[in-house]
Amino acid sequence: MGILGISDFSDNSIVIIGKKQSGALLVGMVGVLKTTFKYGVSALVLCLLAACSTNGKISLPANTPRTLGAFSDSSRDHARLVAAFGGEYNYPPAKRMLENIVQRLVRASDRPDRSYKVTILNSPIANAFALPxxxxxxxxxxxxxxxxxxxxAAxxxxxxxxxxxxxAEARTELQARSSLVQRVNTEVLSDPAAGRMVKTRSKVSLASFSRSQEIEADEVGIKTLAAAGFDPYGAAGFLANLSRSVNSTAKSKTSPDMLATHPSTADRIRRALTEAKKFSSPRAQGTDRSTYLSAINGIAFGDDPSDGIVRGRRFVHARFGVTFDAPEGFSLENTSRAVLGASSxxxxxxxxxxxxxxxxQSLEDVLRNTWNETIETDSITNITINGLPAATASSRSAEWNFRLAAVQIGDTVFRLIIAAPTNTGDIDRVFNQSLGTLRQINSDEARRISPLHIKIVTARAGDTPESLASMMIVTDRPLERFAALNGISTSTALQAGAEYKIIAD
Structure with missing residues (x-):
């Protein structure tokens, strides 16, 4: 619950949303994003009720990497982009490794005259992109x-x-042409219906155009990969790892968006394997695993404490100075817009x-203004929670009951909301159980909160995925996450003396 992300909208606007030091929402770049809960049971509440997962904090397509072409190529926009993704992550061993790889790739590419600058971003989400x-x-x-x-390298x-x-330039030009035609129909010819039709068609055209760009970039990238002496099968290997990683952490599965800007992961893997076969047989050139693992040993993993972290049922946000525990049996996920949770x-x-x-503004008014008219006025109560001013209320829809609380810490107001089907009679107990744990943390507590890290361990004789997974500081599906982290299956026989990644303090 920190940087909310970058959304690439169909109208070519880009919105960066972050947090001011005071905790208020900061809306920058182009466009306006309204408060999440401004109008009743909003999209985020619908996501909550469906137990859906954003799989992280960046609202970019799951089949990363991608290019952000809507940014102008200035140092100011570079700075904004870096800030939007949590700032630059300074880890010299990984930075040197990436720079060396880029130098090899440039020398082997069709444009050895081009120069590149690599930046590691402090985001836990698997993503990569480029500016022109x-x-x-x-x-x-x-x-x-x-x-x-x-x-x-892939x-x-x-x-x-x-x-x-x-x-990037080609996509921006196509978007501009589509936008111009839409405006002519809507504003000049006074034909809103035609304008909407153009917009719909342009979305389909842009999606197809973007998918073709991804395929072309994969083909050229694999060619360069092989020419630079890397294993051309690295592209398919990475995409397979990415798919495993998403599946190991996703709390729900959704069908692919037909307008997604990337081909499906399965399709990209198939194409990448076909392309790699043009250059060598599988694993003929080696993978240099040990050098890579050494470069990332100790790198931070998961959420940055300044943007909030989840440890089991507990959520702690060092910068905002707040913590709470979910009720017994709940699991939590720290997403871009909120912390989501669900009972088992x-x-x-x-x-x-x-x-x-x-x-x-009173806390009562905060509840009213960030919810809707279905809030039960008689249910609003002003209370104190662990020394903090708070207000609670009830709301209901046709199928769901809600218990809401607004709690103030300094200049920031936090909301805790529990939802349950209307036929569930124990919502008050569950709500109060969690609300009673919400409290402010002091600066000493905040400083003691540290991120998790990737740690490289060497398997011993007799080690199994289960034994190494038991060493990880995770409570949610540790075996599946260990396997995904290392690009293996849960039943893979580990090799004594081989190195593997685990998640550790």
């Missing part, structure tokens, strides 16, 4: 997904291909977020 200037961005989350130098060569093929049987849902409030 040659700025290459890789998140620390992506570094944890790759398992060898050839896989990370990501970088793919992004370099986007730059050399001028994909799916009956109860939880949401925790920070909301805007005007100076002097």
């Amino acid at each position: 200037s040659g700025h290459l961005y890789v998140t620390r989350g992506l570094l944890s997904v790759a398992n060898n130098s050839s896989e990370i 990501v970088l060569s793919h992004e370099m291909a986007h730059v050399t093929l001028n994909h 049987n799916g009956t109860y849902k939880l949401l925790f977020d920070a909301v805007e409030s005007r100076s002097g």
